[in-house]
Amino acid sequence: MLLKDLLYKIPLLATAGSMDTDISSLTMDSRRVGPGSLFIAVRGTVTDGHSFIDTAIAQGATAIVCEEMPDIANSANTVTFVQVQDSARTMGLLAATFYGQPSKRVKLVGVTGTNGKTSVATLLFRLFRDLGYRCGLLSTVQNQIDEQVIPATHTTPDVITINQLLTQMLEHGCTHVFMEVSSHAVVQERIAGLTFAGGIFTNITHDHLDFHGTFDNYIRAKKGFFDQLPASAFALTNVDDKRGLVMLQNTAARKESYSLQTLATFKGKVLADSLFGLNMLVDDREVWFKLIGRFNAYNLLSVYGAAVLLGEDPADVLTLLSGVTPPPGRFEQVVSDNRIVGIVDFAHTPDALLNVLETIQDIRHADEQDRLPQIITVVGCGGNRDAAKRPIMAEIACRFSDWVILTSDNPRFEEPTAILEQMQAGVSPVDAKKTTTIVDRREAINRAVSLAGPHDIILVAGKGHETYQDVQGVKSDFDDRAVLRDAFLKSESAKE
Numbered sequence: 001m002l003l004k005d006l007l008y009k010i011p012l013l014a015t016a017g018s019m020d021t022d023i024s025s026l027t028m029d030s031r032r033v034g035p036g037s038l039f040i041a042v043r044g045t046v047t048d049g050h051s052f053i054d055t056a057i058a059q060g061a062t063a064i065v066c067e068e069m070p071d072i073a074n075s076a077n078t079v080t081f082v083q084v085q086d087s088a089r090t091m092g093l094l095a096a097t098f099y100g101q102p103s104k105r106v107k108l109v110g111v112t113g114t115n116g117k118t119s120v121a122t123l124l125f126r127l128f129r130d131l132g133y134r135c136g137l138l139s140t141v142q143n144q145i146d147e148q149v150i151p152a153t154h155t156t157p158d159v160i161t162i163n164q165l166l167t168q169m170l171e172h173g174c175t176h177v178f179m180e181v182s183s184h185a186v187v188q189e190r191i192a193g194l195t196f197a198g199g200i201f202t203n204i205t206h207d208h209l210d211f212h213g214t215f216d217n218y219i220r221a222k223k224g225f226f227d228q229l230p231a232s233a234f235a236l237t238n239v240d241d242k243r244g245l246v247m248l249q250n251t252a253a254r255k256e257s258y259s260l261q262t263l264a265t266f267k268g269k270v271l272a273d274s275l276f277g278l279n280m281l282v283d284d285r286e287v288w289f290k291l292i293g294r295f296n297a298y299n300l301l302s303v304y305g306a307a308v309l310l311g312e313d314p315a316d317v318l319t320l321l322s323g324v325t326p327p328p329g330r331f332e333q334v335v336s337d338n339r340i341v342g343i344v345d346f347a348h349t350p351d352a353l354l355n356v357l358e359t360i361q362d363i364r365h366a367d368e369q370d371r372l373p374q375i376i377t378v379v380g381c382g383g384n385r386d387a388a389k390r391p392i393m394a395e396i397a398c399r400f401s402d403w404v405i406l407t408s409d410n411p412r413f414e415e416p417t418a419i420l421e422q423m424q425a426g427v428s429p430v431d432a433k434k435t436t437t438i439v440d441r442r443e444a445i446n447r448a449v450s451l452a453g454p455h456d457i458i459l460v461a462g463k464g465h466e467t468y469q470d471v472q473g474v475k476s477d478f479d480d481r482a483v484l485r486d487a488f489l490k491s492e493s494a495k496e
């Protein structure tokens with residue numbers, strides 16, 4: 001595509017060089033530049049893409065988009081330079097044009113919020129496939145082009161990757177695409193230039209303050225998604241969340257809502273919640289779902305609402321949705337031969353942990369001898385992420401559990417013991433008696449199993465579907481579900 005066609009309608013501050021240059025590919029990473037590439041210099045959190053302009057040219061880039069013209073701009077006559085106000089945003093607009101506006105050719109629905117994005121996007125994907133559509137999914141767990149699974153590196157990929165994936169989805173006949181929109185992605189313009197058919201807000205609680213600085217900034221980031229929705233889209237919000245209405249304050253999209261507590265476009269009520277699923281009234285129809293926990297009642301209601309807003313028949317939606325299973329690592333049960341109930345859950349924020357533990361408390365029942373199952377929680381917090389949540393998560397674990405084992409999540413580049421000390425700060429002297437700290441996650445899970453008897457519940461929180469542990473940038477195999485199964489087997493054979 002010619003550079004001048006690519007830049008059509010993009011606000012430019014200055015240019016140097018020919019606009020008739022042919023562009024073969026777009027990239028913001030000098031390491032991926034090839035002959036004929038357009039390199040977009042983006043200022044990042046670690047380094048500045050502008051310092052790689054020379055490398056990009058040496059590797060064959062024929063055009064550079066930047067926020068600051070480099071000195072060589074007027075002397076390099078084989079390369080064209082384009083100065084813009086905001087490279088990251090421009091990249092989104094360029095990607096949409098370069099790939100032929102794929103987001104306009106599918107029904108693209110974005111899901112944002114602190115918790116529940118993967119759950120809602122995955123449920124929508126599974127529901128719409130059951131409704132007979134070919135669908136795409138962009139999620140933390142994985143990306144999917146109908147049946148084909150593509151590993152995910154981010155919750156929301158960069159905007160060039162998104163457009164490439166959307167193009168592949170279109171080639172495979174996908175009509176609907178469901179994607180998570182993280183707050184990082186909004187701030188870094190990873191969704192710039194995408195045309196959404198709908199946006200869903202789940203909730204907002206404490207997370208990522210390391211990145212956003214303040215809670216207000218974090219709210220603004222999430223709201224930014226709704227601010228950029230077109231009038232043709234729907235904006236579906238959870239009005240039971242304190243910030244639910246704020247999200248839609250400035251949106252041009254059609255405002256819709258869901259609630260378990262108050263008047264809303266889509267209204268639900270939890271009738272029963274057990275280890276076998278949720279029984280709900282949804283717009284006055286009674287339905288059983290396979291998911292567990294009141295928080296999932298919200299997820300299900302938003303999925304139902306979005307499906308109806310996308311034109312599906314409410315009764316068909318509920319019939320099919322009642323059979324849909326949750327994504328991996330979300331309240332996933334691993335039960336031992338002697339009936340110890342293991343629950344592996346991706347709860348890695350205070351609110352998620354609170355919800356999961358409240359659910360566990362609600363659904364446990366005393367046995368014939370009137371003994372209430374014990375709750376044993378194994379939890380850690382990731383390194384190089386929001387540190388403020390660490391003591392809070394430890395406190396929540398203690399509040400709801402009979403035993404707590406604090407352990408490592410993904411330490412990344414932090415010292416595991418330092419993270420654990422910050423968690424311990426949330427443990428009161430009284431709770432200290434039931435709390436142990438074991439740095440090694442496998443050992444921690446083994447200890448939990450050794451404390452459990454039949455019908456007791458072990459919650460292993462924080463890593464859910466993850467199949468690795470990241471220590472100093474090295475990812476080694478680690479899967480909470482497999483480790484739990486091993487621990488159950490080992491403890492059974494030790495007893496024999």
Ligand SMILES: CC(=O)N[C@H]1[C@@H](OP(=O)(O)OP(=O)(O)OC[C@H]2O[C@@H](n3ccc(=O)[nH]c3=O)[C@H](O)[C@@H]2O)O[C@H](CO)[C@@H](O)[C@@H]1O[C@H](C)C(=O)N[C@@H](C)C(=O)N[C@H](CCC(=O)O)C(=O)O
Pocket residue numbers: 028029030031041042043044045046047048049050052153154155156157158182183184185188
């Ligand atoms: C903090 C953060 O979000 N970082 C993201 C950001 O990287 P960055 O700003 O650090 O980039 P940088 O390393 O400073 O580089 C700046 C620019 O120079 C370029 N560069 C760099 C080196 C080089 O040799 N040549 C070159 O051209 C880079 O390609 C980049 O364009 O932009 C990159 C490209 O899009 C992302 O891969 C990267 O995600 C990192 C790996 C990450 O861990 N992100 C997490 C925090 C994240 O985004 N998480 C959210 C989900 C959170 C949640 O909801 O729970 C997500 O959406 O996944």
Ligand SMILES: Nc1ncnc2c1ncn2[C@@H]1O[C@H](COP(=O)(O)OP(=O)(O)OP(=O)(O)O)[C@@H](O)[C@H]1O
Pocket residue numbers: 113114115116117118119120140155180202203295296298299329330331345346347348351352353355356464
């Ligand atoms: N609607 C909800 N409200 C509160 N907590 C939830 C909700 N849905 C799920 N959770 C909890 O949060 C955890 C993560 O859920 P999910 O993966 O769907 O969230 P996410 O928003 O995609 O997270 P991430 O930001 O890491 O992508 C679940 O394992 C569960 O413990």
Ligand SMILES: N[C@H](CCC[C@H](N)C(=O)O)C(=O)O
Pocket residue numbers: 140155348381382383385409410462463466
């Ligand atoms: N999307 C989240 C996932 C966190 C999962 C948790 N296991 C951790 O490593 O902190 C993030 O990248 O912040």
Ligand SMILES: [Mg+2]
Pocket residue numbers: 117118119139140141155180
């Ligand atoms: Mg997710």
